[in-house]
Each structure stands twice: as C-alpha cells, then as structure tokens.
Amino acid sequence: MHEPTPRDAPPLELLNVCLDTPGPELVPQEPAPTSARWRWAVAAFLVAGLLVGFLSLAREPQPLDPRLSPAAVPPVGLSGFAELYVSTYLTASGPERASSIAAFYRAAPAMAAPGDVDRFVTRAVVLDATRTGGATWAVRVAADVLVYDQGGYVSDGRHHYVVGVLAAGDGFAATSLPARIADPPAAPIPAGPTWESVDDPGTLALAVGFLRAYLLGEGDLRAYAPAAELSAATPPPFVDLSVVEIERIPLAPGTDHVRVLATVTPARGSALRTEYHLVVTDEDGTRRVRALVAGPPPASQREGSGDS
Numbered sequence: 001m002h003e004p005t006p007r008d009a010p011p012l013e014l015l016n017v018c019l020d021t022p023g024p025e026l027v028p029q030e031p032a033p034t035s036a037r038w039r040w041a042v043a044a045f046l047v048a049g050l051l052v053g054f055l056s057l058a059r060e061p062q063p064l065d066p067r068l069s070p071a072a073v074p075p076v077g078l079s080g081f082a083e084l085y086v087s088t089y090l091t092a093s094g095p096e097r098a099s100s101i102a103a104f105y106r107a108a109p110a111m112a113a114p115g116d117v118d119r120f121v122t123r124a125v126v127l128d129a130t131r132t133g134g135a136t137w138a139v140r141v142a143a144d145v146l147v148y149d150q151g152g153y154v155s156d157g158r159h160h161y162v163v164g165v166l167a168a169g170d171g172f173a174a175t176s177l178p179a180r181i182a183d184p185p186a187a188p189i190p191a192g193p194t195w196e197s198v199d200d201p202g203t204l205a206l207a208v209g210f211l212r213a214y215l216l217g218e219g220d221l222r223a224y225a226p227a228a229e230l231s232a233a234t235p236p237p238f239v240d241l242s243v244v245e246i247e248r249i250p251l252a253p254g255t256d257h258v259r260v261l262a263t264v265t266p267a268r269g270s271a272l273r274t275e276y277h278l279v280v281t282d283e284d285g286t287r288r289v290r291a292l293v294a295g296p297p298p299a300s301q302r303e304g305s306g307d308s
Contacts, residue, residue, distance in 0.1 A: 072131050078165060079126035081172040082139040086161050087124045089178050090145060093117035105174035118148035119156070127160075127184075135167045136175065160184065193296050195247035195259060202287045203280060207246055207260050210289050211276060215241055215264065225289035240265040244273075249302055254282035255290075257297050 085104040092100040098111045124143040132138050141161045146153040160183055164175035198204060210224040217236040245261040258278045265271045279291040 074129040074137065075167045077170075078129055078137060078139065078167060078172060082126050082129075082141050082163055082165055083124040085163060085165075085174055086141045086143055086178050087121045090119050090121050090143065090159075091117060101177075105177065108174075108177060120146040120148075120153055122146060129165075132164070137165045137167065139163050139165050140181070141178070158183070193249050193299070193302065195249060198246040198248050198258065200287075203248070203256070203258060204246055206280065206287045206289065207258055207278060208243055210278065211243075211260060211262065212241055214292075225292075227283075228289055228291055230292060237266060238264040239267050248280075249297060251279070251297060251301055256280045257293075257302075259296070 081104070088100050088104065093116070097117065098108070101108050101111060122144045124141055127140045127142055129137050129139045139162065141163065143159045143161065145156045145159050147156040160181050161178035162181050163178045166173045166175050198207075206224060209219060210221070213219040213221040213224060214230070214232050215236060215238050217232055217234075221230060221232045242263050243260060244263060247259045247261075248256040249259075251257050256279075258280045260276045260278065261273070262275070263271050263273055277293045277295055278289050279293060280287055281290045282288075
C-alpha cells in the first residue's frame with residue numbers, strides 16, 4: 001500500500017483529510033460512519049448555497065409597491081406644476097393660448113380657436129398624486145371656476161381634473177390635457193354628539209373672558225388658563241366678540257368639553273361666525289381652561305360612553 005496523494009484522493013476524501021488532520025502531513029484514516037455523514041452534510045450545504053445564489057441572480061426583480069417605496073412620495077414642485085397647468089388650460093385665450101399650453105404639454109393637440117375662453121380660476125389645489133409607473137404620475141386637481149355670463153362672472157362650481165405628469169430631473173412635463181372627472185364622493189360623517197346647555201355662571205364667565213383675552217387682547221390670558229401652553233394672538237385678529245351660544249359635553253367628573261359659538265369682528269371686513277372648543281376643569285374649586293382643541297371629543301372620551 002502507499003499513502004494517498006492529492007491526485008489519488010477523490011474530492012470528498014480531500015475535504016475530509018484537510019479538515020480532520022491537525023498536522024501538515026496527509027495521514028490516511030479509516031472514515032468513521034459519523035464522519036461520512038458529516039462530510040455529506042457539508043457538501044449538501046455548499047450545493048444548497050450555490051443553488052440559492054444562482055436563483056437570486058436569475059430571478060426577475062419584483063417592482064416595489066409604490067405605497068411603500070420612498071419613490072412614491074411626490075417630488076417637490078409636482079403639485080405647483082399641476083395647479084398652474086390646469087389654471088392655464090382653463091383660462092388661456094387669444095393667439096398665445098396654444099403656446100401657453102404647449103409650455104406645459106409639448107405634444108398638446110390643436111387648441112380651440114382663440115377668443116373662445118370665458119373662464120376664470122379663483123384657485124386650483126392638488127388633492128392627490130399617484131405614481132403610475134417609473135417617473136410618471138396621475139395628479140388630481142380641484143379648481144374653483146367662474147364663467148362669464150351676462151356681463152359678469154358667476155360661479156361654475158368646483159371642477160375636478162386628472163392630468164398625467166412626467167418628473168424628469170428637476171423639471172416636469174405634462175403627458176396629457178387635463179381631463180374632467182367626476183367629483184369625489186363625500187366622506188361619511190358620523191352623527192355629532194349631544195350638547196347640553198351651559199347655565200353655570202362660572203363656566204360662562206370663564207369662556208367669555210378667555211376668548212376676549214385670547215382674541216382681543218383684553219386681560220391676562222394666564223388668569224383663565226394658567227396651566228395651558230397658550231399665548232394670546234398677537235396682534236389681536238379681532239376688535240369685538242359677542243357670544244351666541246355656549247354648550248358642553250361632560251368628559252369626567254369636574255371636566256367638560258365646552259363649545260362656544262361666537263360672532264367676531266375684524267378690524268377690516270365684515271363679521272364672521274366662528275366656534276371654539278375648550279377643555280374646562282375644576283382646579284381648587286375654580287373653573288379653568290385646560291386646553292384649546294380643534295373640535296368635539298370622540299365618543300370614547302365622553303362621560304358614560306360605552307366605546308373603548
């Protein structure tokens with residue numbers, strides 16, 4: 001017998017000799033059953049790794065969900081471009097109409113004859129933008145439109161349009177004329193809470209005093225809301241305030257959500273009807289404003305509510 005040399009040993013035997021022999025010499029060993037199983041396990045692991053890598057390279061890349069991809073965030077300037085485009089499309093007239101629209105949409109089809117436009121856009125606002133693939137977007141724009149009728153402009157309501165926009169570098173280009181679409185359905189609004197009239201003199205005086213300090217600059221706001229992180233409006237936006245109605249919703253013992261309906265008069269212009277929502281609590285036997293909030297509390301916060 002002779003000692004096996006590298007060229008005499010099969011590949012798996014070489015792997016076993018190199019891993020199992022501590023010394024530099026190649027010493028033949030009688031493979032044990034456990035050693036054979038171990039060698040096959042290592043070989044299978046290597047083959048599986050190569051197979052997984054090959055499949056990863058060969059697999060067709062899957063497109064990212066635009067709702068999860070950072071690229072789905074509309075680029076800066078997209079909304080302004082779409083708003084200007086819709087406004088120009090609706091109002092451009094005269095010999096420059098075609099060139100005005102072509103500045104946004106180079107491949108625009110022939111425009112109507114000059115002089116036939118009698119619309120005016122008071123405002124245009126982007127409602128949403130959805131990526132349709134690559135760098136193209138479908139942008140929905142709402143426009144408040146006036147039309148000329150019998151010597152003056154009258155409201156033609158709110159129009160909704162969808163336009164295709166391509167974002168290229170720092171610039172944009174329209175890929176279609178604005179298309180009039182149906183108005184979106186109104187969102188379902190749940191029934192409002194049941195309000196109670198406020199007849200407590202302390203709450204009435206607190207609400208009126210707080211709003212006059214907050215909106216008119218009369219008195220010290222901290223006397224009415226010492227713990228609230230509020231500052232009086234500066235400069236005061238109104239010169240007068242009259243309370244129309246004060247109502248409340250109990251939130252917890254000693255705590256109410258108070259709604260104040262009022263008429264406010266600015267320094268210039270006509271009076272406005274407005275409402276303010278206050279969280280009012282008892283502090284050492286005195287009513288104080290704890291917070292100024294945006295609207296009625298959810299049902300789960302109302303006293304006696306069964307909602308969680």
